Amino acid sequence: MRNKYSIGILGATGMVGQRFIQLLENHPWFEIAWLAASDRSSGKKYGEAAKWRLEFPLPDRIANMTVSSAEPVGAPKIIFAALDSDIAKELEPKFAAAGCAVVSNSSAFRMHPEVPLVIPEVNAEHLHLIEEQSWRKESGGYMVTNPNCSAIGLVVALKPLEERFGIEQIFVSTMQAISGAGYPGVPSMDILGNVVPYIKSEEEKMEAETLRLLGRFEGHQVKPLSARMSAHCNRVAVEDGHTECVSIKLGKKLGRAATKEEILAAWAEFKPLAGQQLPMAPEQPVEFAPQDDRPQPRLDRNRGRGMGVTVGRLRPCGLLDWKFTVLSHNTIRGAAGAAILNAELLVSLGKLEPVTAAATRR
Structure with missing residues (x-):
């Protein structure tokens, strides 16, 4: 330019x-x-x-x-x-x-x-x-x-799954970094060695914004996704990087249950901005970390220069269909x-x- x-x-x-x-x-x-x-x-x-x-x-x-x-x-x-x-x-x-x-x-x-x-x-x-x-x-x-820092990583990870399979139910529990509270944020005596299971208005924002982002633009308005969703939001003693444990019930677009390989393919092939050459856009919006103990904020939050979303621990869910972990950098990708x-x-x-x-x- x-x-x-x-x-x-x-x-x-x-x-x-x-x-x-x-x-x-x-x-x-x-x-x-x-x-x-x-x-x-x-x-x-x-x-x-x-x-x-x-x-x-x-x-x-x-x-x-x-x-x-x-x-x-x-x-x-x-x-x-x-x-x-x-x-x-x-x-x-x-x-x-x-x-x-x-x-x-x-x-x-x-x-x-x-x-x-x-x-x-x-x-x-x-x-x-x-x-x-x-x-x-x-x-x-x-x-x-742009959306709340807790919603954005989740939605980027859900979008390719919603496109291919549909989504009927979403359950998420977050472990959110203290930088999400701004500076000086949470007092050290309140957060060190502790988990605070409440962030004002965060759960309501996350639920409403996620369904709106995944909704359709029809005529002159946005029709939110008709899925059911529940969010639990927690503040943890991590400097940067929001970690989220997610369970989902997929829709019936395939006419059968989606396999693990199909879900991994949906994430790997999700490149909607390819060719547009937007400077901040990550080359791979969603990256899968195959290690049993990943993603982790310290190791994975800066993928894609802080703009990538990392998913891991994909496995069957005993209540819904599948569960996995999502990580994103809350002040870069999320803000x-x-x-x-x-x-x-x-x-x-x-x-x-x-x-x-x-x-x-x-």
């Missing part, structure tokens, strides 16, 4: 905002031109305003950028949002109304009937919902969201990386061109 798109990051000083900076700093299509955060950070150099927590060094160019106030005036027309839900409810519509394409990691509008909740490998057709948004019709702006991949898909579909063209006309 000859000319990069100028982008801004809302919530740039938080943990997901820092992941955005890490993943975008050398991105071939996007260039960070604007950073915004809370009023206490506004006007400061980013290096002073943010406590950099990633294992990668903070780029000098970013450290010397001045943090702006979280207002659309002066912002680029492409915004990556990494905001708490309550703040996102207020700010994201303001930016969309100002003609910005808001690519959000927040939960605030994920279940809004006119806002697409998207994983490019799973439901790219849901992006048609953009055209239903009042912001799109009035200013050219719009909003797109910043997911939003960037959504933006890349928008570029490939020409959905960012009217936004930037409108900005030029103004």
